[in-house]
Structure formats: structure tokens, C-alpha cells
Amino acid sequence: MIPVERGITDSACFHCGLPVQEGAAWRVRIDNVERAMCCPGCKAVAESIVGNGFSDYYASRSGFAATLDGQDLIPPELQLYDDTAVIAGADNGIVEADYSVRNIRCAACVWLIERHLARLPGVLSADLNAVTERLRVRWQADACKASDILKAMRAIGYVAYPYDPVQHGEQLERSRKTLFRQLFIAGLSMMQVMMYAVPAYLAGEGGMDADMEALMRWAGLLLTIPALVYSAQPFFRGAWRDIRNRAPGMDVPVALGIAAAFSASAIATWQGRGEVYFDSVTMFIFLLLCSRYLELTARRKAASALDQLQQSLPASASRMPAYPQRDTELIAAAQLRTGDRILVRPGDAVPADCSVVDGETDVDLSLLTGESLPQRKTFGDTIPGGAVNIAQPIVAQVVRNVTDSTLSVLLGLINRAGLAKPKLALWADRVGAWFVMALLVFSGVVFMVWHFLDPVRAWPVAIAVLVVSCPCALSLATPTALAAATGRLLRQGILVVQPHVLETLQRATHIVFDKTGTLTKGQPCLQEIIVLGSVKQSDCLRIAAAMEKSSTHPIAQTILKAAAGLNPAEATALHHVAGQGLEATVDGVLYRLGNFAFVHAMIPSASTMPAADADPAAEASYVFLASRHGWLARFDIADEIREEALAVVSHFMKQGKCLVLLSGDRHEVTQRVADRLGIPTALGDCLPEAKLSFVQGLQRGGAVIAMVGDGINDAAVLSAADVSFAMGNGAALAQTHADCVFLSGQLSALCETDRVAEKTLSVVRQNLAWAMLYNAVAIPAAALGWITPWMSGIGMSVSSVVVVANALRLCRHRAGDRKG
Template identity: 45%
Template structure:
């Protein structure tokens, strides 16, 4: 995935508007030569009509009739291109309306200039500019609308004329421009401004270290594979006549073809197969039989035996088998590498979401200044415009907007954020500008915590993967013994001339790669799929444990419910209707930070402005205020009753919601309404419980709330087993009792007061809104409130277990069948190479399916 700096968004997340004509201009940059975009240049004799370059005094210009007018050109290329465009009917592209490479509009430039200047600050120069020594520097720029070779030529020409610029190389394929210049003569802002002068909005592009390593690894393997493929095809051209018409070919010609095959095989062995030899050498130095050992022995044995036969002019040559084997093996490894890189946790992708700059508001004047994010401090006030990325964690202090938090939580729909709400670094502001008070920056942000959790999970190696590695090691050792025995048997008793070829086939046909890849490829793919859905695996054993879950212990508050007050019932006791009573209560509570206050304000359907005066708070009792000229009280029953002594004995007539908190509203005439506030279930609770039932997992609701309330909630959820008034230690004992009965328990909680039970269970999931992720002791963290993903995680874990079993079963079956066939001489070396490569590809391809985890879990065994 390219960096954010390469996208249509600026590195600070700003979507800077571009001149439409400039965008259209670059799209057809066959005519993009003009640099200044003024109509006067069209008829000027001092500048080239096509490219706009000034005509020097020592240059003899070319003149041609274009569109019925006399035009001047700097060279034959510009003249020919202009004539071609006009003859093809594209002369309108030179008109002033659609003139290419015109500067960006003034408004876009004013917005971009502070950002350009920020890139010359020390913090951002260190991030994007590479020092070359002797006062020279290099930077990679990403123009937004570079589309063809003419665009690249124009950019190179324009940047090359700047003072101090030594070189500018534009690559159309990657849409990158690499510039080298003298630092004392030019700045980054000058380069960006110059590109804007010709209509290209550009930003510094930073390739992360991980991306650089991945690209080098892919490029190196791809080059080696290309050499091996070419060598294989060329060698097969010489090998085919030997197989089909050897008896009719002159001996001298046969020897010549052998020498040609030998010469073509040398680069394949020395260059293409070098990673195989390096891996085998590392294994031998560490006294470990890795999968590269038999492969390297087979390649070397086949090559040197063929080389000896070629030099002596007597014997069989196997250059075709050697090159084919190396080519197909590298193909399998290349595809495996792409899967491995695609299924990584995404930690670097998350980390790159932070912008490079942000707009900080000056405290005294409120004026915004563009600064590097590295200069932010807790307590700073920043403005985040629509289309920008949040640079830090903070609290909204002005504005209302919708925030896309999908990169952190997996929730695809934007969520509303208003004054008092928390916003997180790395999230996208999708709607309106916000002013945010910074709370946490850098390594303290939630984004950094997620990255740390993912890195911790990647550092561990699952038990299944460790077991597979040990099995593969023993397998390789056994294989070497079998190959040696096979070679001796063929050399002594069967056919000495085929002994080497059969031995090489035995070494090559085996597939320790499939054994070693079977487990880690599946686990990596499943982990990546779950992380994209907001389930972060923090321990290596999590998937293995989840696949065997038989019982799940759920907490109520904060897990099945949202852990916040909500209005669940309004009972009318006076002459006003429910909406009016709710509006009066909301007016009295507006601005309050208590959970009850927020619940009443959120529940009010009528938010009409009411005159609230003489507001007085009696701690532990409630509020008294004059609302629209009417003295009212809101709070406990006794407190409200004091305002109307004649109606002091106020009672409720309806049913009480279990565990609900009652809030009364009344005036001097008596009670008006009774509000019941209680916890509410999460939107996905029903989906979670239904999915767990389909998966055959037994649910246990264990909570510290009163038994009656817990039983009411259990009946509502359809959970048979429910226990209330349980302490954290009691929850741990409950899980231990289940484990003694043979159950594999998954515990779900908020990660703080449920720490004992999370530690006791075989596997645990913490709701991410609870404890800070870096401190959560759970085996997995759900980064959002979509508890339905808990059942999905179990389903994916079971599917992963099934895929691992399929991979191991296939690897075992393949080796059991293929090795005896090779030992009996029925499988040649080139067939063995194809078989081994296909076996590895099947294993990796099967694991790749896990990257597309099912949205809804089905019943799986």
C-alpha cells in the first residue's frame, strides 16, 4: 500500500483543491510542454509554442504553420508533436482554456504554502530528505497528476533549471520524482512551489523501512526468478533435440549443445539459486537441517555431475532438470513471499496514517499555524479540517463532524463526534472542521498502543508452528538418509548410470517447504483477516486456543451491554406528555457531565431552547431550577416530593425495570414523570449469542450485579446459565470449576476488573474501550463495540485449524507418494522440481483463503 503522502491527500491529510484545467492538462500531456500557460506565448517568437521553453539567442528556431498561424519551435520534436496533434484534431488542447501546465489556482496555493514551508523544518527534513554528503541532498516527490512521458519530461526540464538542482528524474510508472540538489541553494518548499507553477501538486514521499525491505526482497527474488526462467527456456531448446533425435545428431553438435547448456546454467546456479545455498549454509552452521539443505544438495549434485560429463564428453547431463527445478522453486517462493507480505499484521500501515503536519491554534489570537506533528504537546489546541487525518488523541472542543475510525476499529461507518467526545490519532475527519484539545501524542496514542500490541503478537511463535519446524527438521534428516540409501542401491544393484539422477530426484521431490509453511501461512493469514475486522491477537497461542473453545464466560456490564445509562421508560404522573417532560429534564441537565445527565439530554426528542434560571444542585438529591418561569425539581423521589407537600406520597404505578435508576420530575403541583435509566444492550449482542449457539458454544453470564437483575438480563438474552453478585475472584473460581470439568473457556471482559478471570481462562478477549491496549492482559483485544466479532473470531479460528490440518495432510500425503516414486526412478528430476513447487503453492494458496474471513460465522466443527 502506498504511503498516504502518495495519495490525493497531502501528507497532512489535507485534500488540496487543484485547478481543473491543470488536472485535465496532465491527462493528455502529449501536449503538456508549455510551462507558463499564458496565451501570449502561443504567438511569441521567444518561446517554443509547444513546450514553452525560452529560445536562446544562439538557438535557431524552427518555424511551421500550425492551425493557420506561424509558430516557433525549439526543436524538431516539439514541431512534429504539435503538427501531429493538430492533424489528429487535437489542436484545441493548445487553447488558453485548456492550456496544460498552468499554475495551480491562488486559493490552493495559499492553503499549500504553509505545508510546503513545514517540510523545511528540521523534524520533517530528517524524515523525508536523504543526506548525500558534501552539502548535497536527495528527496522523492509524489506529484498527484503525472500520467505520461510528456509529464515526466516537463517536470524534469522545469526542476532541472532551478539553481542548485543537479538532477531530476521522473518515473511515470511509479509516479515518483527523485531530485538531487545543493542544500544551501534550494529548499524543499522551493521544489514543491516550482512544480505547482506548472500545475503539479506534489508532496514528499516517504517509503517506510518495512516497505523498502519488502520491495528489495520482492525485486531480488523476481530478478532471480526471471534469470532462472530464461535459462530454463534456453536450456530446454538444446535439451529437446537430445531427447528426441540424439541418435541422428553429429557428436560434435551434441557436445556443442552440452557446452551451451552448461554456459546457460551457470548464472542460474550462481545467481538465481544463491538464496537456496545461503539458506542451506546457515542451517548447517547452526547444526539444523533446514528445508534448503536437500534442495541445495540436489541442485549442486545435478550441476556438477552434468559439468563433469560435459568436460569429459561422456555421460548424461541434467542441466534442463537443474534450471527447471530452480525456476519453479523460485516461482513458488515468490508467490509465498507475496502471501506472507499481504498477510502481515498491518502495524506499519496503521503507523503511516499519521500526517506529517497539522494546524495548531495560537492561544492568544486563535490564528492557525502549520507545524510538524512532532512539535505537538499535550494541551495544544489544533484545527482538523474535513478531509484531514487526526494527528493525535484528543477531545473535541468545538464543532461537530463524522469520523472514519475504520483503520483502528474495523467499523466501516463513520461515527458522530461532538464537543466532549474523544477522537483518536489516525482517524479521518469526513465531514466538518473540528477543534481538538490534544491529550496524548506519539507513543501514548491509541494508534501506537495498537501497533505495540500487534508487534508483540508477531514476536511470539505459536506452538503449532514450533512443532511443524521440529517435524520439518527431522523430515530433512530422514530424507538425506533415504537419498543416500537410494543412491547406493541404484549404483550397486540397479543401474549405476541413473544413480545420480534418481538420487537428485529424491532430494528434489520431497517438500519440507510445505510442512514448514502449512501452519505459519495459515496463522498469519487468519491473524491479518481478524485484525482488519478489529480483533487484535496479542498472544501467539490465541487462534489455537479459540479453535477449541467449548464455553464462553460473558460479563454483563460493558460486554453484552454498553455500560452507560439510557432512558428505558418514562411514566407520566402529571398533566404533561412524555416528550415535554423529557424536554424539561434535558433543559435542567444540559451541560452536566454526570452519566444520568447525558442520558436525559440524549433521550430528549424536543431540544427547544428553554429559559433555565436559578439552577441549584443538591449533592446526592437532585436539581432545582426555574424553567420557563416554573419552579421544578429533578432527582430522587423524596427530594421532588418536598416541593409539593400535598402530594408527598408519590408512588409509581408501572413495572420497574430491573436494576434501573429512577429519576423523578415534579413541580409545586406534584410529580410530573418518573424516568427509568438503565444499561442497554449492545447492538450486536443478539447476533453474538445466536452465532455462539450455531457454533455449539455454551454461554455463561457471570456478573457482579444483583442476582435478580442478572437473571432478568439472562432471560432477555436467552442465556440459561447466569450467576449474579460474583466478585472478580469468584469469576476466576467459576472458570476454574468449568476447566476441571474439561471445558475450554473463553472469557470476555473489559480488561481491568476482570483481570483475574481473563488470566484464568485458556483464552481471553478484552473489549478495547476498557483498559489501555498496551496494558491489557487478554490474549486478544476487540477494538470496537461490535461484540459479534467474538463469534466470528471463533469461527475463523476453527476454519484456520481445518486449513492447517488440510495443509499438513496434503504435505504428508504428497511426500509419502512422491518419494517412493522418485526412489524407483519413475519421477525424473525435472518432474520432481515441478511437483515440489506445486505442493508448496497449494499449501500457500489454501492458507490465502483465510484472508477473506467470512463476515458471519457459520456452524463449524
């Protein structure tokens, strides 16, 4: 280490102590002071140190960080990440961590990074999401360290740092501003160069004297230099990195085209003869930057919904250690434990899953479920972590630790989302990589042929081929469409975990539904009150509610919910008989409420016998009410079918899909539900093994299964299905085995997913068809000399813009819109 000198100034890098070049713009805010950096590397390292809470390093260090003259590309202080990674993510010796990666250009970048990291000793997997620029790595703690991964990324020319949502968002914004400045300079150069190029075009060959023509050329050369040196930096850096790593991507033909066109024009200007293409060079740089700026905007839109969800859990909580005393203490949300009482003020996000113990309020669940309307929460109601209190302060009791909360489970699913690639994207990646190699070879062949036929035209024709055939459109065709679609679905409360969901759902031949909690609400509901005596229906309900007032049984809660708004009655001498019912006195009269046998025992034998629980096909459970004078009422309580279930079934029936209902409930009840919804095949009394066996049997026959389920007993069959969907209010185990989660808990989300899937695959096919058609027409035309370099620049840029703009239409897709 180099000793730290007193009075550090902007002339020396605050991180490593090397001199800072005059005009260098690399600066990092450390302890609220802007510090100068000598290079982007030191800037990235310093940002990582500060962004992860290690800024004390700079206050306590005894020397500067080692420079490249040392033997390590990663300075020693980054070894702090080794400890924090192990502490945060170690599980049986396996560590999993996320990193943000800068300067992802195309599919070749993804391929190179994943392949390079996979070769590191101890690395089990490396998956990079090109849209969000987020890398997930799993490795063995005893064979690899986090600093090894950062070092390996640096070795191939990429800057990576531990993922932090805020820092990642700031980095994307800085990248956008830098790209906009480069775009502005390129546009300014293009306009100025065109001012000198247009008169030469209008004058034609021989229409301008030699001195004036030379002036025009030299002016064009000088005005092109800013665009070449500053605006074209991303292409040259990307191309050099690809060449150095022997993984040619789309930057290689772009950089070669720009360099070749400028070199040829500069030589022609120096010699005073030949064609110049300064206008084509500046126009090409400007239009390509336009398409990249549009692509970056699309990426940010796709990542915004994910980032909002990830930032919705607060970092702190107001715990009430001596409740019911109202004193609070501010603690880290991660320190909350089950049973803690917390105060949630209006405007605060709930830090963990909890239940209301004091007060009532309205909460905003839009980030979690996509539901825009606030929901009322009163005593005993549960509130998931991440919900926002928007009305009154409440006291809540933590029911799950932060790491086990609903939002934490969903964040775990989000971290899995987008890392793997669907078949269409893998196909485009493979084609794009081979396409670049074939293009370079083809451009060389075209140059040699034209050099033999017409040496004067050989150079511009080869340049036109390089430029016009850049595979940007092909590489962007699938990821931009998938990013736009998944971002749109997430804003509607539909979390796509696996990348094949949209593709496989469209190929599905069978839609298999679970019953309880999927086609039904999963909660008992009072369907009907059959009056059996002379007492009015409302009075029967009021009496039953008085008897059930102190019970927590689900059926009791159903009766109490149905009686809300009625004048309450008081029950005395309450006696509960386990498994049978209740006996109590209400308004001086003795009543019984429960099953048929229990209630019948107190009724005179001469009383009329009502229908009992004898019908095996009955969907409802019967609860009887009677007094010593005779039967009063029968309460029919059943799991209610969802309002949207019939519309969902009809949606897929119209598509010709085979619909199946599988349930662990009685077969007679399952068949009744299937008949009401129009589902042709229904199987009841199915244990988890039976469900799994049935689905696997269909798959052996060639069926493609889409499974929709809810509950722990669906986990196995959800995993076995070709594509699976879990209700967001179901068991966490079912969600973690599903490919897609309906955070809103609405079955209608399945129809919306299908509509978006249909639209997405249509857009992907359109993009791929456009990219291939464009190249099939443009490359031969350029090789035949029909397209000039400036025309090829326009064509290539327009091709990329068309693909991205077409994909962004998915962001405006509305439910029910099946056009386009």
C-alpha cells in the same frame, strides 16, 4: 580509520573506501546523492545510518569506516544505536528494541537466530516473526548493547538493522524486485534450455547423430549457467549459512539437488555419454522461485495492515500556544502534553488522544476500528490518535500524551503479536528440522543402494529424492495460514495479540462474558418514558432536558441525547441537591427532577403514587419528574443490551458451548440480562477475586475458558483465562491483559473471530495433511526410481504453491461464510 580522500568517486566505496568492483549494483542515497558501495554489508550499514537519521556522520567523519581487516564486523558509527536504544526503550535497566532481519528462509532461520541471540550475555529474550521478518530483543543495558546484537546477527550471516516501518517496506520491495529478476532469468533459461532438450527427447535414444547431440548438450550447459550463477544464489547462500551454523534448513537439500544435477550433467557433457538434466535444473530453479515469490507476496499482504496502523500517527502537530488566538507552531508530536490545544486540518491524522473544543467534523477511524463509515465528532467528543479528519478544521485539546494514547497502546499490542508461536507451528518447526537431517541420510542410503543395483541410475535417483522431498510445504503450512488469517482479522478491526487465540478459541468449552460494557453498551440509555399525568411525553422530555442542560452527569447526558431535535426550553432558578436531583422553573412552572423521595416531597399527598425504586430486580434506574400539581413522568434509564448480543449468544449455543455471565452488578439485574439473552448460568455481585476464583475452578475441572471482558476489574480474569478478548473501547489495562482486542468495540467481532478460527485451523490441517501425504507418496516413488529429477522439481514446487495458495484463501474469507 583510513583518511578520507578528496573527490570520492564511484571507484571507491563511499562507506569504507575499498575499491568497488566493475558492474557492482550496491548503491545508497546519502543526502540526495547516489553513493557506490563495495558490498551488501556496507550497503546495509549505510542504509541503517541514513534511515535512522545519522547521515551527518558522513559529513563530519575524519576517515573511512573500518573494514574487515579491523577486528570488528560492526563499524564504530553503529554504536550510535546503543545510546538511542537506551534512551528510547530503557525501563529499570531493561532495554527492548525491534529490528528488521533480511533473508529469512524457513523455520530453521528463526530457530538459529533466536538460539544464537539467547546465548549473548545480558539478552533476556529474542523472538523473531518469520512472516514480517521482525525481531524483538530484550536485554540488560549494563550487560549488552545494541551493536552487540547487530554484530551477533552478522556473525551468523544475517543482516539486521533497527526497525523503521518505511525503511522496512522499502526493503521488502527491493527484495521483491530482486526475486522477480532472478525469477525472470530462471524462466528465460528454462525456455531456452527446453528448446534444445525437446528435440533430443523426441528423437529418442540413437535418433540423433553424435555431433548434433553434443551441440545440444553444450548449448544446454551454457544456457543453464545464468540460472545457476544468478537465479539460484538464494539457495546456495542459504545452504552455506545453514551448514556453517550447523542448522540445516530447507535450502540444504535444494542446493544439493541443484548442484548434484548440474555437476552430473556437466560431467556427462564433457565425457560425451550419460544423462543430462539441464532442463530439470532450470525448471526446478524457476518453479521454486515461483513458490518463493508467491510466499513473499503473502508475507507482504500479512504485514501491510500492521504497517498501515503503525504509520498512522503523524510525526508533527500544529500546536496553538496562545489559544483562543489562532496562531500555530509546528512541533514534533512526541512533544505534545496533556492540555495542549492543537489545530487538526482536513486530511490530517490526529497526533494524540484529544477532545474537541471548537468546531465539528467527521473522522475516519477505519485503521483503528475497521469501521468504514465516518463518525461525527462535536464539542466534548473524544477522538483517538490516528483517526483522520475528513471534513472541517477543528481545535482539540490533548487528553493523553502520545506515548499513552489509544494508538500507542495498540501499537504495543501489535509489537507483541506474532512473536510467539502456536503449538501447531512449533510442531511443524521441530518436524521440519528433523526432516531435513533424515532426508539427507536417506538420500545417501538410496544412492548407495542404487549404486549397488544399477550404478547408472544411482545419481539421478538420489537427486530426485533430494528435490522431491524438500520440506518447503511443511514449513509453510502453518505460518502462511496464520499470517493470512490475522491480517484479515486486523482489517476487520480485530487485533490478535497472541498466536494461540484461533487454536484455543476452537477448543474452548466455556465462553464467559462480563456484563457491563460487554453484553451491554456500558452507557446509560433512556429505555422508556412512563407518563404519570396529563402532560404529553414529548413535553415531559423537553422539560427534563431544560433542567439537565448544564449538568455533566451521565444520566443528564442520556436525557439530553434523547431530547435532541425537540424545541429547547429554558430553565431558571436552578437548584441542585447533591445525590437527589434538581429543582427549577420552566415556562413559569416549578418542577423537580430526581429520585422518588426528593420529588415526592413537593407533591400533594392526595396524588397517585407511582412505582418507585423498590423492585430489586429492576434493571433500570428511575428518574421522576413532577410539579406542585402532581406526578408527570418516570424516566427509565438503564445500560442497554447490545443489539448483536443475542446473535453472539445464539452462535455459541448452537456449537454446544457452555455460556456463563459474570458481573459485579446486582445478581437480580445480572439474572434478568441472562434470561433475556438465553444464558443458562449467571452470577452477580462478583468482585474481581470472585470472578478469578470461578474461572480457575472451572479450569481445575478440565474446562477451557474463553473470557470476554471490559474494564479494569476484568484484567485479572482475562489473564487467567485460556484465551481472552477485550472490547477496544474498554480500559487500556484490560486490553493489555487480553489475547485479542476488538478494536471496533463490537461484540459481533467474537463470532467473526470464531468463524475465521474454524476456517484457519481447517486450512492448517489441510496444508499439513497435504504436505505429509505428498512426502509419503513422493519420497518412496523417487527412491524406487519412478520419478525423474525434472518431475520431482515440478512436484516439489507444485506442493509449495498448493500450500500457500490454500492459505491465501483466508484473505477472501467473508463473515458468515462457514463453508470450505
